[in-house]
Amino acid sequence: MSDLPKFVYVNECGPREGFQFEKRNIPTPDKIAFVDQLSDTGIKAIQFASFVSPKWVPQMADSDAWVDGIKKVPGIEYTGLWLNLQGLERALGHRDKLTITPGFSLNASETFSKKNTNRSVAEKLDEMPGYVAKFRELGFEKLDIGVAVAFGCNYEGAISTERVMSLLRDQETRAKDLGMKIGEVTLYDTMGWGNPLQVKRLVGAVRDRYPDNSVCLHLHDTRGAAIANFIAGLEVGVDRFDAAVAGLGGCPFAAHKGAAGNICTEDVVFMCQEMGIETGIDLDAMIEAGIKAEELVGHPLPGKIKVGGNLATYRAKASAAAKAAA
Amino acid sequence: MSDLPKFVYVNECGPREGFQFEKRNIPTPDKIAFVDQLSDTGIKAIQFASFVSPKWVPQMADSDAWVDGIKKVPGIEYTGLWLNLQGLERALGHRDKLTITPGFSLNASETFSKKNTNRSVAEKLDEMPGYVAKFRELGFEKLDIGVAVAFGCNYEGAISTERVMSLLRDQETRAKDLGMKIGEVTLYDTMGWGNPLQVKRLVGAVRDRYPDNSVCLHLHDTRGAAIANFIAGLEVGVDRFDAAVAGLGGCPFAAHKGAAGNICTEDVVFMCQEMGIETGIDLDAMIEAGIKAEELVGHPLPGKIKVGGNLATYRAKASAAAKAAA
Numbered sequence: 001m002s003d004l005p006k007f008v009y010v011n012e013c014g015p016r017e018g019f020q021f022e023k024r025n026i027p028t029p030d031k032i033a034f035v036d037q038l039s040d041t042g043i044k045a046i047q048f049a050s051f052v053s054p055k056w057v058p059q060m061a062d063s064d065a066w067v068d069g070i071k072k073v074p075g076i077e078y079t080g081l082w083l084n085l086q087g088l089e090r091a092l093g094h095r096d097k098l099t100i101t102p103g104f105s106l107n108a109s110e111t112f113s114k115k116n117t118n119r120s121v122a123e124k125l126d127e128m129p130g131y132v133a134k135f136r137e138l139g140f141e142k143l144d145i146g147v148a149v150a151f152g153c154n155y156e157g158a159i160s161t162e163r164v165m166s167l168l169r170d171q172e173t174r175a176k177d178l179g180m181k182i183g184e185v186t187l188y189d190t191m192g193w194g195n196p197l198q199v200k201r202l203v204g205a206v207r208d209r210y211p212d213n214s215v216c217l218h219l220h221d222t223r224g225a226a227i228a229n230f231i232a233g234l235e236v237g238v239d240r241f242d243a244a245v246a247g248l249g250g251c252p253f254a255a256h257k258g259a260a261g262n263i264c265t266e267d268v269v270f271m272c273q274e275m276g277i278e279t280g281i282d283l284d285a286m287i288e289a290g291i292k293a294e295e296l297v298g299h300p301l302p303g304k305i306k307v308g309g310n311l312a313t314y315r316a317k318a319s320a321a322a323k324a325a326a
Numbered sequence: 327m328s329d330l331p332k333f334v335y336v337n338e339c340g341p342r343e344g345f346q347f348e349k350r351n352i353p354t355p356d357k358i359a360f361v362d363q364l365s366d367t368g369i370k371a372i373q374f375a376s377f378v379s380p381k382w383v384p385q386m387a388d389s390d391a392w393v394d395g396i397k398k399v400p401g402i403e404y405t406g407l408w409l410n411l412q413g414l415e416r417a418l419g420h421r422d423k424l425t426i427t428p429g430f431s432l433n434a435s436e437t438f439s440k441k442n443t444n445r446s447v448a449e450k451l452d453e454m455p456g457y458v459a460k461f462r463e464l465g466f467e468k469l470d471i472g473v474a475v476a477f478g479c480n481y482e483g484a485i486s487t488e489r490v491m492s493l494l495r496d497q498e499t500r501a502k503d504l505g506m507k508i509g510e511v512t513l514y515d516t517m518g519w520g521n522p523l524q525v526k527r528l529v530g531a532v533r534d535r536y537p538d539n540s541v542c543l544h545l546h547d548t549r550g551a552a553i554a555n556f557i558a559g560l561e562v563g564v565d566r567f568d569a570a571v572a573g574l575g576g577c578p579f580a581a582h583k584g585a586a587g588n589i590c591t592e593d594v595v596f597m598c599q600e601m602g603i604e605t606g607i608d609l610d611a612m613i614e615a616g617i618k619a620e621e622l623v624g625h626p627l628p629g630k631i632k633v634g635g636n637l638a639t640y641r642a643k644a645s646a647a648a649k650a651a652a
Contacts, residue, residue, distance in 0.1 A: 152637065157644030192634060195600040196557050223637070224593045224630030225600075228554045231522050260634060267550045274521040274551075304550030308518055308586060311478065311549070318483030 005239035007278045010265060012038055014293065015048035016081055017262055018248025020059045022297050028062045030296055032069035037292060038245065039073040041285040049080035051087035067094045083117065085130050102135040104128055105146035106167045109153035125170055132178040145171040146186035150202065152193025161205050184214045192222025192260060196232035203236045216240035219263045221247060226263035227271065243268050246290035246301035264303035266290050274311065283310050331565035333604045336591060338364055340619060341374035342407055343588055344574025346385045348623050354388045356622055358395035363618060364571065365399040367611040375406035377413035393420045409443065411456050428461040430454055431472035431512065432493045435479035451496055458504040471497040472512035476528065478519025487531050510540045518548025518586060522558035529562045542566035545589045547573060552589035553597065569594050572616035572627035590629035592616050600637065609636050
């Protein structure tokens with residue numbers, strides 16, 4: 001583990017991934033205040049709004065007001081999600097607040113692609129020209145690509161490394177034909193199937209093929225492996241991770257199988273702190289945000305460090321006690 | 327990760343570590359039935375009774391009846407806990423059911439030693455001759471040793487590798503003076519302070535000093551690092567772990583800081599399954615035991631796989647669906 005990254009870049013996506021699952025309606029002013037609280041933690045990227053149909057995701061119906069309401073802190077990338085060109089157009093209406101990221105991805109599972117996006121994988125790939133035209137118009141030269149359900153699928157079972165690599169090549173080829181280079185590559189463990197051996201194998205294959213591109217991991221904690229997969233990612237040089245404050249993204253106590261949250265932001269920050277890796281994030285402030293998230297959703301969330309306590313505090317107390325005794 | 331162990335030996339200690347924390351009184355017949363259920367999972371070691379004062383741990387007052395009641399399955403090591411020679415004598419009264427393990431350990435934290443055992447570390451070490459006399463009388467030639475609070479202490483802060491090694495040497499020297507060799511070495515992360523780098527560093531130091539002794543890790547999940555520490559242990563060749571079904575051992579939702587449970591048995595078994603490591607344990611049966619544990623204690627327990635679901639089941643379903651479609 002001698003060559004762990006010196007700095008880990010965390011993309012907070014709890015307000016987007018998490019709130020869309022909740023039954024309780026969270027008032028827009030509370031959502032705005034929550035993003036502002038996250039902005040004060042030192043985090044450098046926050047994904048919060050979702051420009052999708054309010055028919056499908058009613059919890060995100062107030063996304064325009066939410067974006068309008070936040071205080072934009074310089075140096076932070078605020079992003080939203082879209083799943084079609086209409087959504088992208090809505091996001092573009094908020095360029096005073098939002099950073100537009102030129103991203104595209106495919107699902108490794110045909111079944112999930114149809115269920116989640118109502119399109120086959122091939123149909124989804126055929127939508128790339130529309131996005132690329134827009135991104136080129138905006139001045140982008142590189143397209144970020146990714147594969148969702150890259151570690152396994154509740155419907156289709158195991159997903160092979162070859163399948164993931166082939167979907168990345170398909171995106172790369174199409175993007176090049178459209179005059180764009182490849183930027184960041186994101187691998188999504190959408191259904192929490194990954195294990196550390198698989199993370200190292202899959203990331204290794206991606207690094208071999210795309211040695212100059214940064215790799216980002218999006219790890220769900222459905223089966224308790226997320227933090228181990230995070231460490232495995234670090235060990236093969238990954239330094240960009242999506243994460244969700246308090247482990248937002250699902251309710252593990254509602255037998256809501258498969259809906260468990262993303263890896264917990266403050267647990268990731270804690271782990272980095274303990275291993276001497278910088279994140280630029282104030283752990284205590286992020287723990288406070290995690291506690292706030294629980295208050296907003298009205299039930300316990302899975303993050304551990306907000307209960308277990310920051311070791312820096314214990315070390316400081318012990319050191320003060322030792323000095324007092326000396 | 328090419329030289330991970332082929333087989334991992336899990337010592338189930340949930341019924342001992344877990345039930346002692348619970349406010350609800352669990353009837354003795356339920357406790358007996360629970361150990362019998364665990365005996366049917368394929369696990370090879372179960373620690374359940376505690377021969378300690380009922381004044382301090384009333385939940386363990388029925389330990390004698392509990393031990394008498396279980397069905398002893400051949401090939402399983404059933405053990406109990408004692409904290410003094412009186413407790414050991416009580417355990418010896420159950421040799422028809424219990425395996426006596428010749429163990430000794432010291433706390434790395436002076437403060438915790440006094441709080442937990444009412445003895446200083448030196449006073450505890452001075453008790454070794456009494457135990458060793460008993461163990462030699464029973465025919466043992468090797469003493470298992472260990473260090474608790476080996477990864478950090480909520481009272482004293484960081485614990486150095488040197489401190490742990492020095493406490494192991496103290497035990498080794500004393501045991502040799504008393505005519506016993508050293509057996510297994512257990513490192514206890516009693517307060518959940520460990521991280522993967524530290525696990526590798528500390529286990530590495532122990533392996534260097536005791537290359538022929540097996541090492542066991544006891545990992546609490548207070549801060550969400552247990553599964554990552556487990557993987558780190560595997561990577562440096564550790565193949566013996568304590569674990570607790572469902573993550574028994576504390577109530578993470580009662581702000582009961584520092585009392586979080588041991589690493590979850592079924593999550594460990596799942597992780598081994600996914601990485602091709604044998605445990606001899608039937609994962610589905612252990613998940614059922616985890617669900618039973620929640621029923622007995624009457625509140626959610628932290629294990630993840632009992633909610634997320636065994637991937638072997640998803641793979642089998644996907645494979646059957648693919649065959650039906652072909």
